Structures are given as structure tokens and as C-alpha cells.
Amino acid sequence: MSIAHHIRNALQHASMIRRVADEGIKMRQDGQGSVFDLSLGNPLIEPPPAFYESMKQLLARGKTGLHRYMPNNGYPETRAAIAAWLRTDLDLPFTGQHVFLSVGAAGGINTLFKALLGPSEEVIFFAPYFVEYGFYTSNHGGLPVIVETNDEFQIDAESLRKAVTEKTRIVMINTPNNPTGVVYTAESLRNISEVLRDASTRYGRPIYLLNDTPYRRMVYDEYVDAQAPDPMHFYEHTIIATSFSKDLAIPGERIGYVAFSPQIEDIQEIDEAMAFCARILGFVNAPAWMQHLLPSLLDTQVDMSWYAKKRQRLLSFLRLTGYTCTTPKGAFYIYPKAPGGDDMAFYQELKRHRVLVVPGSGFGRAGYFRIAYCMNDETIDGALPAFAKAYETLHKPE
Amino acid sequence: MSIAHHIRNALQHASMIRRVADEGIKMRQDGQGSVFDLSLGNPLIEPPPAFYESMKQLLARGKTGLHRYMPNNGYPETRAAIAAWLRTDLDLPFTGQHVFLSVGAAGGINTLFKALLGPSEEVIFFAPYFVEYGFYTSNHGGLPVIVETNDEFQIDAESLRKAVTEKTRIVMINTPNNPTGVVYTAESLRNISEVLRDASTRYGRPIYLLNDTPYRRMVYDEYVDAQAPDPMHFYEHTIIATSFSKDLAIPGERIGYVAFSPQIEDIQEIDEAMAFCARILGFVNAPAWMQHLLPSLLDTQVDMSWYAKKRQRLLSFLRLTGYTCTTPKGAFYIYPKAPGGDDMAFYQELKRHRVLVVPGSGFGRAGYFRIAYCMNDETIDGALPAFAKAYETLHKPE
Numbered sequence: 167m168s169i170a171h172h173i174r175n176a177l178q179h180a181s182m183i184r185r186v187a188d189e190g191i192k193m194r195q196d197g198q199g200s201v202f203d204l205s206l207g208n209p210l211i212e213p214p215p216a217f218y219e220s221m222k223q224l225l226a227r228g229k230t231g232l233h234r235y236m237p238n239n240g241y242p243e244t245r246a247a248i249a250a251w252l253r254t255d256l257d258l259p260f261t262g263q264h265v266f267l268s269v270g271a272a273g274g275i276n277t278l279f280k281a282l283l284g285p286s287e288e289v290i291f292f293a294p295y296f297v298e299y300g301f302y303t304s305n306h307g308g309l310p311v312i313v314e315t316n317d318e319f320q321i322d323a324e325s326l327r328k329a330v331t332e333k334t335r336i337v338m339i340n341t342p343n344n345p346t347g348v349v350y351t352a353e354s355l356r357n358i359s360e361v362l363r364d365a366s367t368r369y370g371r372p373i374y375l376l377n378d379t380p381y382r383r384m385v386y387d388e389y390v391d392a393q394a395p396d397p398m399h400f401y402e403h404t405i406i407a408t409s410f411s412k413d414l415a416i417p418g419e420r421i422g423y424v425a426f427s428p429q430i431e432d433i434q435e436i437d438e439a440m441a442f443c444a445r446i447l448g449f450v451n452a453p454a455w456m457q458h459l460l461p462s463l464l465d466t467q468v469d470m471s472w473y474a475k476k477r478q479r480l481l482s483f484l485r486l487t488g489y490t491c492t493t494p495k496g497a498f499y500i501y502p503k504a505p506g507g508d509d510m511a512f513y514q515e516l517k518r519h520r521v522l523v524v525p526g527s528g529f530g531r532a533g534y535f536r537i538a539y540c541m542n543d544e545t546i547d548g549a550l551p552a553f554a555k556a557y558e559t560l561h562k563p564e
Numbered sequence: 565m566s567i568a569h570h571i572r573n574a575l576q577h578a579s580m581i582r583r584v585a586d587e588g589i590k591m592r593q594d595g596q597g598s599v600f601d602l603s604l605g606n607p608l609i610e611p612p613p614a615f616y617e618s619m620k621q622l623l624a625r626g627k628t629g630l631h632r633y634m635p636n637n638g639y640p641e642t643r644a645a646i647a648a649w650l651r652t653d654l655d656l657p658f659t660g661q662h663v664f665l666s667v668g669a670a671g672g673i674n675t676l677f678k679a680l681l682g683p684s685e686e687v688i689f690f691a692p693y694f695v696e697y698g699f700y701t702s703n704h705g706g707l708p709v710i711v712e713t714n715d716e717f718q719i720d721a722e723s724l725r726k727a728v729t730e731k732t733r734i735v736m737i738n739t740p741n742n743p744t745g746v747v748y749t750a751e752s753l754r755n756i757s758e759v760l761r762d763a764s765t766r767y768g769r770p771i772y773l774l775n776d777t778p779y780r781r782m783v784y785d786e787y788v789d790a791q792a793p794d795p796m797h798f799y800e801h802t803i804i805a806t807s808f809s810k811d812l813a814i815p816g817e818r819i820g821y822v823a824f825s826p827q828i829e830d831i832q833e834i835d836e837a838m839a840f841c842a843r844i845l846g847f848v849n850a851p852a853w854m855q856h857l858l859p860s861l862l863d864t865q866v867d868m869s870w871y872a873k874k875r876q877r878l879l880s881f882l883r884l885t886g887y888t889c890t891t892p893k894g895a896f897y898i899y900p901k902a903p904g905g906d907d908m909a910f911y912q913e914l915k916r917h918r919v920l921v922v923p924g925s926g927f928g929r930a931g932y933f934r935i936a937y938c939m940n941d942e943t944i945d946g947a948l949p950a951f952a953k954a955y956e957t958l959h960k961p962e
Contacts, residue, residue, distance in 0.1 A: 168770070168830040169837040170682045177833075177840055208633045218623065225620065233814040235606045269667060269818070272846035280703075284568045301844035305678075372566070416631040418852030420667070432566040435575075439567040442575055446699035448670035453851045454816030 182528025347494020580926025638665025745892020
């Protein structure tokens with residue numbers, strides 16, 4: 167027995183996303199033709215040209231001292247640049263101290279949970295959810311508590327209210343959402359903030375609202391011109407965790423940040439705790455080279471029309487075929503109902519046609535499936551006939 | 565109360581290294597002249613030219629897909645390149661599966677501890693030690709157990725034997741050593757391996773020997789031509805955690821690896837557990853850009869004569885002045901006895917002369933102090949008069 171028991175158990179119940187990915191690897195090697203893999207959120211698009219321009223300029227400048235340790239919360243100039251960007255974007259008085267540079271959003275969330283969670287304190291998140299939230303919580307001695315969303319994947323005040331206790335430390339949302347693609351409405355955010363404001367007063371300490379928001383700038387339809395509702399404008403104890411993985415298409419580089427609402431008290435102590443936790447968890451700091459590049463790239467992002475076209479094609483095709491889909495307003499996922507209602511049966515049926523999606527059971531809500539459309543057109547187009555056939559085979563006429 | 569109680573407590577007893585660093589920041593701003601800061605192991609030397617050459621070549625190649633998610637344990641080609649390098653270096657049959665790319669050595673150690681440690685299992689390490697080892701252990705539910713080294717900072721079989729129990733999962737060493745600079749002798753390594761082999765048999769499962777070895781290629785004197793004794797040649801259940809932070813002078817980039825002895829069984833399961841733990845801890849993977857650069861840089865390192873000269877000058881001066889120093893055979897630290905025996909008093913006295921070192925109490929062995937000589941010559945030369953004066957003031961004639 168080499169590894170820890172609880173890790174072996176976790177591996178045996180490993181994330182559905184990962185199991186599907188492994189299936190994909192096997193199928194690609196089985197010599198039976200193309201695989202149309204819409205399972206992993208690993209963007210095929212290249213980083214914007216400005217990313218490489220910025221790197222070339224930094225190289226040409228020939229500055230020294232670019233790769234040393236810096237303060238664990240990041241280079242002051244990078245923190246300040248992001249704070250300035252957030253000031254404009256959210257119209258709140260951010261300073262560098264409100265911004266912690268992290269090893270991706272996932273690294274930021276783990277650092278934050280380490281800093282905030284006392285033993286057996288609770289973290290609430292909403293189904294369907296990214297399955298690793300549970301591990302992020304238990305890594306640091308916290309207990310995950312799951313609350314259901316409604317049929318539109320939005321948040322009811324009542325469901326949340328029932329779940330909040332004096333042990334609740336953090337409520338975690340993810341808007342734009344993975345796996346559903348929905349953007350939380352002003353009503354959802356008002357519901358959350360009312361419940362949390364009440365509970366914070368009742369229990370005499372703030373409950374934090376954490377928005378895991380790597381898809382923040384990837385939105386469609388009415389949100390392209392008018393900003394989507396932002397939790398920071400609804401609730402004072404809001405924290406953002408985000409990354410440049412999706413909007414610069416650099417997930418392998420592990421660069422992101424955590425931003426604290428300027429309305430949060432004790433920012434000095436939180437800042438010190440974040441630096442300390444980044445160090446002892448072994449992150450130490452976000453990669454230096456990427457930190458140097460960021461200040462010139464904050465207004466840059468991948469061409470969203472690349473995604474918008476794929477979303478439109480898929481949505482139209484699926485609806486025409488008969489699928490029920492909540493319209494995704496952000497990210498690059500669609501989360502339709504599985505025809506016939508059994509997402510595992512649907513997954514197997516699609517797989518017979520060499521198409522891979524992730525069953526909703528993998529996100530804590532069965533009866534649905536997730537399509538990731540960050541793929542090239544050949545993969546998406548190649549999958550369409552299978553969606554039609556699987557619908558035909560499995561749907562039950564009402 | 566914003567942050568967790570146990571984190572607030574830890575902050576209040578924060579690492580001595582960090583407290584000294586904060587002192588340095590304050591002193592540099594006090595307008596009372598230069599500070600000669602020999603406290604932090606943050607190399608001033610620039611990365612070797614090959615590092616930038618490799619980056620420019622990669623940019624010029626214009627390859628696509630360089631920044632996507634890859635398998636969580638790293639790019640297969642980078643793993644294979646490091647395995648090939650290790651095969652030559654250690655004459656053991658490494659394959660890519662034995663190499664896990666990590667976010668620095670610290671990230672690798674945390675991932676490993678998460679994968680291996682069951683609840684309340686014990687990790688043994690040796691005083692004096694890098695104070696964050698204790699946190700790395702407790703982060704994942706383990707219990708730190710500290711064993712003293714002898715007067716030469718080498719390891720006795722007897723002291724280790726007394727500390728090993730059926731709860732011992734990992735014994736962690738650090739050779740070349742921070743803070744002492746010593747390289748463990750063949751005798752120390754034989755002592756460890758005998759004790760661990762016995763205990764592994766007695767308790768019916770392997771106790772792992774982890775060598776945290778970021779200074780592996782930074783050695784002096786007899787080890788320049790003949791390789792220093794390597795734990796992998798003494799004990800079959802040995803694991804290396806290392807990084808390119810020191811030998812390429814890129815600590816801010818967070819790139820390193822964990823390598824498992826080819827003699828370790830169940831490598832497949834360990835490999836899967838490492839990938840899983842990297843993911844759930846939020847590292848996800850080592851930075852992609854650095855992973856692409858590594859294969860061409862494995863035989864590159866900073867110019868060791870830069871360090872060797874500083875080491876020689878400091879050692880000669882200190883010994884001539886009257887200090888007792890064990891000869892450091894690696895890394896960039898010297899760990900002399902504090903004149904008068906009280907390392908805190910000595911630290912304060914040096915500070916009066918605007919010189920900063922880290923008191924031995926910060927490494928779990930009082931009565932010594934650590935000099936980091938990865939600084940420029942002006943800083944080192946500027947500190948020498950203070951070392952002479954502090955010795956004069958504090959030493960007690962025998």
C-alpha cells in the first residue's frame with residue numbers, strides 16, 4: 167500500500183470529467199476512427215497575438231531580476247495594475263492590497279480556503295457544480311454543503327436560507343457557470359446577498375461570498391454590451407477568484423488572482439494570511455514571468471466570435487432536434503436535458519457514435535449532460551449526427 | 565475576525581526568516597544608510613544565457629498549443645527528458661512515469677504529502693531544518709517529528725531509530741542542507757537506510773525517504789568532480805523533490821519535479837495519485853512555458869564560481885575572526901556558532917551594525933546563525949566589519 171487510503175478511495179470515485187477524458191484517450195488509440203470529444207474545457211484557440219508581443223517586448227528589454235522571489239502575494243506593480251483595471255470595471259476603490267496573484271483560480275481558492283476556514287466550518291455551493299469544489303473544501307478541514315438551484319439553474323433565497331448555519335464561512339458561486347453556462351441574474355444575486363447579510367448579522371461575523379469566475383469576460387447576447395450583474399455590487403463581503411486561463415487561452419500557465427471587495431474589513435490581516443498560506447501550501451507565488459506580462463494584457467482577450475458562432479450552431483441544432491437547453495449566457499458550455507432522462511444511458515449511447523460529453527451526474531445533477539464547445543468546428547460538426555441519432559433512440563414522446 | 569484562528573496563531577509565530585525579511589524592509593526605508601542583508605536565500609545571480617536562448621528559440625518556432633492543459637503530471641516529453649537525465653546522473657532505470665513536474669519543490673512536496681499521508685501519520689525531519697517542513701506536514705493531516713543531528717549536522721542511526729514508529733510514513737532529509745550547507749556523508753545515508761529498511765520490514769510497509777534537494781547540483785570541494793553521495797544509491801524507497809530555482813536562478817517561476825526511485829513499487833498508482841492531488845490542491849500542473857524550456861536546459865546551471873568565491877571569502881574571514889564554522893559543502897549558506905552562544909543576542913548586535921542574518925532558533929537549533937551568501941560582493945564585503953565587531957563584543961574567551 168503506497169498511497170493514503172482516503173486518496174485511493176477518492177481515485178476510485180474520481181471525477182466523471184476525468185473518467186470521460188480517459189475514455190477519450192482509449193478511444194483515440196483503438197483504431198476505429200475519429201473521436202468527437204466535447205468533454206474537456208481545454209480551449210483549442212491560441213492566445214491573442216498581444217500575448218506573444220508582450221513576451222517579445224519583455225525579452226527585448228533585457229531587464230535583470232525578473233525571475234527572483236517576490237513578495238508571496240505578487241509583484242506590487244502587477245497587483246496595482248489589476249487593481250486599476252478592477253476600479254474601472256467594477257467602480258469600487260480597489261488598491262493593490264486587494265489583489266492576490268495566484269497559481270490559477272484553483273490555486274487562489276485553495277489559498278483562500280486555507281486562510282479562512284476553521285476546523286469543520288462549512289462551504290456552501292450550488293448544484294450542478296464543478297466537482298473539485300468538494301476537495302478544495304475538505305483539503306483545508308472544511309465541510310462542503312450543497313444547495314440545489316432551480317430549473318433555470320438560478321438561486322432561490324429559501325433553499326439557501328435553509329442551508330446557512332453558524333458554521334457557514336463561505337458561500338461559493340460560479341458565474342458565468344460551469345457546467346450550465348448560465349449567468350446569475352440580479353435576482354439570484356439579490357437573493358444570496360439578502361440571506362448572507364441576515365446570517366452575518368445573526369451570527370456576528372461576515373459570511374464571505376466567493377465568486378469563482380474564470381469566465382467573467384466570456385459572455386454573450388445582452389451581456390456583450392451591458393455588463394452582467396456582478397456579485398461585488400450586491401454584497402459587501404464578496405471575493406473574486408479568477409484566472410487568465412480562458413480569456414487569454416493559457417490554462418497551462420497557472421496564472422490568476424483573488425480580489426477582495428474594498429468593503430471587506432481587515433484587508434491587511436487577510437493579505438498577510440494569503441501570503442503565508444501561499445507559502446506553506448507550496449505555491450509560494452504565481453509564476454513570475456506571467457506576472458510580468460499581465461499588466462499590458464488586461465484589456466486583451468481571445469476573439470469571442472470564435473465561441474459565439476459555435477454556441478449558436480450547437481444551440482440551434484440541438485433545439486431543432488428536440489433537446490431542451492437553458493440558454494447559456496457565458497463560458498463555453500451547454501447543459502441540455504438528456505433525452506429519456508437517464509444521463510448515463512445517454513452518455514453510453516453517444517459514446518457508441520464516438521462522441522464524448524460529460525454526464526450531469528458528474529456535476530451533482532443527473533438527467534443532464536455537459537457539452538464543452540471550445541473545440542474546432544470539425545469536432546463539433548462531426549458530433550451533430552450522433553446527437554440527432556441519440557435523441558431519436560432515447561427520447562420518450564410526452 | 566476574518567481569518568481562521570489557527571492561521572492567526574501561526575502568523576503570530578511566523579517564520580523567523582520572514583520576520584528578519586520584514587526587519588530588512590523596514591531598515592531599508594529608515595534613511596539611516598545601507599543594509600547588509602544576508603538573510604534571504606533569493607539568488608541575485610541572473611539565469612544562464614541559455615535560459616533566454618531557449619525561450620527565444622521556442623518563440624521563434626511559433627508552435628501552437630503551447631499553453632493548454634496537459635496531463636496533470638506534466639508534458640510526456642518533459643518527463644521523458646528529465647528521466648533520461650536522471651538515468652545518466654544516477655545510473656538507475658528512470659522512465660517518464662517516475663518524474664512528476666511540480667510547482668517548485670515546495671509544490672511537489674505538498675502534492676506528495678497529500679498523496680501519501682494518512683491521518684496523523686508521522687513525517688520525521690532533522691534539526692536544524694527549514695521551518696516550513698512542519699506546515700507542509702500538518703497541511704495534509706500529518707504530524708511532524710523532529711530528530712537532532714550531531715555536532716557536524718550529520719545523522720546518527722541511534723537518534724533516528726528512537727523516533728521511528730509504526731506511524732512513520734516519510735523521513736525527510738535535505739542534502740545539500742539549508743541552513744547548514746552540509747552534504748550528508750555516505751555514513752549518514754547508510755545510517756538512515758539501515759534504520760528505515762529495518763523499520764519497513766518490521767511494520768510491513770515501506771517508509772519513504774524524501775530528499776528535498778534543490779541544491780543538488782550546487783556543491784564544492786571534493787564534490788565538484790566526484791558526485792556527492794546520493795540517497796537513491798543507499799535506499800530503495802527514495803524520492804527526490806527538487807527545483808530549478810537555485811541552479812537556474814529562477815525561483816519566482818515555480819518549476820521543479822518529484823522523482824521516484826525506479827525501485828519503488830506501485831509507481832502506476834503513485835503516479836495517478838500525484839496527478840489527482842496536484843489537481844485538487846489547485847496546482848493543476850507545473851507552468852507550461854517553463855516545462856517547454858526545460859528539456860534543453862538540463863545540463864545548464866549558473867556559474868558556480870560566482871558562489872564558490874563568496875563562500876571562500878566569508879569562511880576565511882569568519883574563521884580568522886574566531887568563528888566556529890562547519891565547512892559547508894553545498895548550497896549557499898554558512899551556519900556558524902553564535903559568539904557567546906545566544907543567537908538572538910548576536911542577531912540583535914549584528915542588526916545594530918545594519919547586518920541581517922537569521923538566528924538559528926528559526927531553524928530549530930539555537931546557538932547558531934545562518935548566512936545566505938547568494939548576494940553581491942558589496943553586500944558581503946559591507947557586512948564583514950560588523951561580523952568582526954559583533955564577535956569582539958559577544959564572544960566569551962574559553
